[in-house]
Amino acid sequence: MKLHPYLFFIQALLVINFTWAQKNIPSFILKDSLQSNFSINDIHDFDVLEKKLNNEGYYFFNITPIKKDSTETYLIDLGKKTSIIGIQQIPENIQQIFKSKKETIYISPIDTQKWIRKINSDFDQKGKNFTEIKLINHTLRNDTLFCDLFINQSNKRFIDKTVIKGYERFPKKFLKHYIATKRPFSKELLNITEKKINQLTFVKNIKKPAVLFTKDSTHLYLYLDRVKANKLDALLGFSNKARENKIRFNGYVDISLTNTLHKGETFAFKWNNTGNDQQEIDLNIDNPYIFNSPINAAYHLNIFRRDSTFVNTQHEFSLGYRPHYKHLINTYYHTESSSALNTSNANIIEYTKNIFGIQYTYNELNRFGIPKNRVKFDIGLGTKKNPTANTQQQTFKSDIIYTIEINPINHVFIENRNAYLRSPNKNINELYRTGGATTMRGFLEQNIVAHLYNYANIEYRYFTNLASYIYGFSDVGYFKNITQENNLLSFGLGYTMGIPSGLLKISYAVGKNQDTSFNLNSGLFHINFVTIF
Secondary structure, eight states: OOOOHHHHHHHHHHHHHHHHHHSOOOEEEETTGGGOOOOOTTOOOHHHHHHHHHHTTOOSOEEEEEEETTEEEEEEEOOSOOOEEEEEOOOHHHHHHTTOOOSSEEEOGGGHHHHHHHHHHHHHHTTOTTOEEEEEEEEEETTEEEEEEEEEOOOOOBOOEEEEEEOTTOOHHHIIIIIOOOSBOOHHHHHHHHHHHHTOSSEEEEEEEEEEEOSSOEEEEEEEEEOOOOEEEEEEEEEEOTTSSOEEEEEEEEEEEESTTSSOOEEEEEEEEOSSSEEEEEEEEEESSGGGSSEEEEEEEEEEEETTTEEEEEEEEEEEEEEETTEEEEEEEEEEEEEESOTTOTTOOOEEEEEEEEEEEEEEEOTTSSEEEEEEEEEEEEEEEOSSOEEEEEEEEEEEEEEEESSSSEEEEEEEEEEEEEOSSOOGGGSEEEOSTTSSTTSOTTOEEESEEEEEEEEEEEEEETTEEEEEEEEEEEEEOSSOEEEEEEEEEEEEEEETTEEEEEEEEEEEOTTSOOOGGGOEEEEEEEEEO
């Protein structure tokens, strides 16, 4: 019977591995240890030993095995110590990396590898990923080791092709403009690409991005899975009606469809009945990278009816550009009209508005796909026309979110919102409306009317698992309208629970103004179902 030669090779490997496994852990002894402050007592590995010796400047050490029964011991002669490394012939492009104009620099041995890694990182960011960097022509003078810097630059590499594994219908326009891989390849590009995907709500990484190098091409592989991003949000609220033994109901239905057409688009529709003779319809359409361009287009419609007094209709068209995956700059045109249904109120006047504005947004999402940190500013300039006068108006809005992650279980969430309508004459039907479960908790939905406000939501969150947390909160704010000012305060408790189909939110809030005290019996209890599909 003829045995395949590979069998002998495998058998030899097994014998070597077994024999090596039986060996004792090596130990090292310093020659003239009393004359040196250097210690190697805790080292039992050749690679670790060599790294430590080099970091300390012992480049000329010698290792001699000492034969002892059943032990593996080595005598280390440190040799002459190098205190300074003198690197010569540094070209101008390398000098620029360190913001220096010296052709020769002097560094300590422990900083040598860090210095070389910084040069290597610079070439890597330029796409020259296989550049060879080393120190040659070593000459020892006293305690200084002089050497020349040698660099063999590789050709610049670009991502020639991006391959999607998993979610193969990932929007091509996002690949071109958002992922934006048509640039020099670097290790940092892989890290940034992973972070970019983590900021999308409709897709997730199932594996880290990888790259395949061939002789003349570079292929990027993305391993993605589509995420359920459509949401149906229903809120039911009820409270005791003042001076009556009745329960008052309010609520809304909010549906959001994201990436349904595999284009990264968003369609959101909201109907809101505050239970206080108010109704609202809100529509948002967001279409990123229209016509395969780097421009985002969006449309917003809002119709608000206040019992039998007035109806407001707003349209807003915006175009945006992303200079960075977390940053968005928008310009918009806002038009608004108000129709008075009841002319008996002198503060309700019909008008039309035309406003041009600019908006900046920084947004960072958490693992739930909702903002972890956000900065948003909105400035608008325009005119208001009514039957008696034309006036100039300016608007300002801001929304800032900051999350402090004390540890994985304990988080502090802070949100601050501001708005200001500057106009020589203002009417009740054009003021900002806020209040409710998503703004100032403890107050009725959109029941706070103001042309100037500044309020903060503060929450302490205790996570019971990855998708559920108990929270205590307090909301505090200042509100000013045409005739009065108000300082509002509320506090409460809540629980957000991750369920198989989405999220269940339960909260109870009690609010007061500057002239009243807290009354637990007048609090608002909210149950909020968010179905994700």
